[in-house]
Amino acid sequence: MAWFKKTRKPIKATTKESRVPEGLWVKCPSCGRAIYNKDLVESVKVCEKCGHHFRMTAAERLQLLFDGGTWSEHDAGLKSTDPLKFTDTKPYRSRLENTIKATGRNDAVVIGTGTLDGIPTVIASMEYSFIGGSMGVVVGEKITRAAEQALAMRAPFIIVSCSGGARMMEGALSLMQMAKISAALGRLDRAGLPFLSILTDPTTGGVTASFAMLGDLNIAEPKALIGFAGPRVIEQTIRQKLPEGFQRAEFLIEKGFLDLVVDRREMKATIARSLRVMMGLPPAPAEPAAPPAAAEPATVAES
């Protein structure tokens, strides 16, 4: 017989609601500071205390880079057809449908044309919330078309990467996108048009192994995770402990993998300056670039 017996029911949790509405404050994962959501949007999602860069959506990224936060979107309707009829923990087709519903995007990249500091530019921005920003046939096709559009416009091309790599649910077809995009970038190169690769946290796998490392300038955001295989896989393969900060932007620039590590708040100005130098354009007029209009919704025109 037991000495003690629990006869009373456990104490119920209070159902009194918190007076702070959900999602009004965000905790900085780096310094622990609570940041008011509105302030975070105003500081382009960078912690003002420690400089931690929060992840941005594809649209926020385009809003930050394009003048006035406006651009025209291209090929928004392209969707994957599940060519391999793939199933892992659930069928790829239903995973796609759910993600499309949740994100309001048809795949993991948004293509926009507009002006950046007055320079007509094509930008491809990857959406991490769409199956980890993975590159399947749609991402490959859209980025290739975007490069061709830049070629037709004689405009510079920028890809903002934020991706876990190739989309395994599309198997070898997703790997073929690496070659396809690289070939399109080769055509841009022969035409003498600049291609800038912006690497944000995270940029890994087949994306790093192809276009993300092919920029005339490879520019990363601070502390971004950039690599091919994950650190655990590498440690198991080489049977050695990896150094501190391995695969982070600051480590990679020291080893010559990157050209620049740029704070997001300086990103647009840095890109504009680089493009002007590379394209032999005169310096921008004296007026400062307008900050991103956070409160106004971006005007997106379908083409």
Ligand SMILES: [Zn+2]
């Ligand atoms: Zn912080």
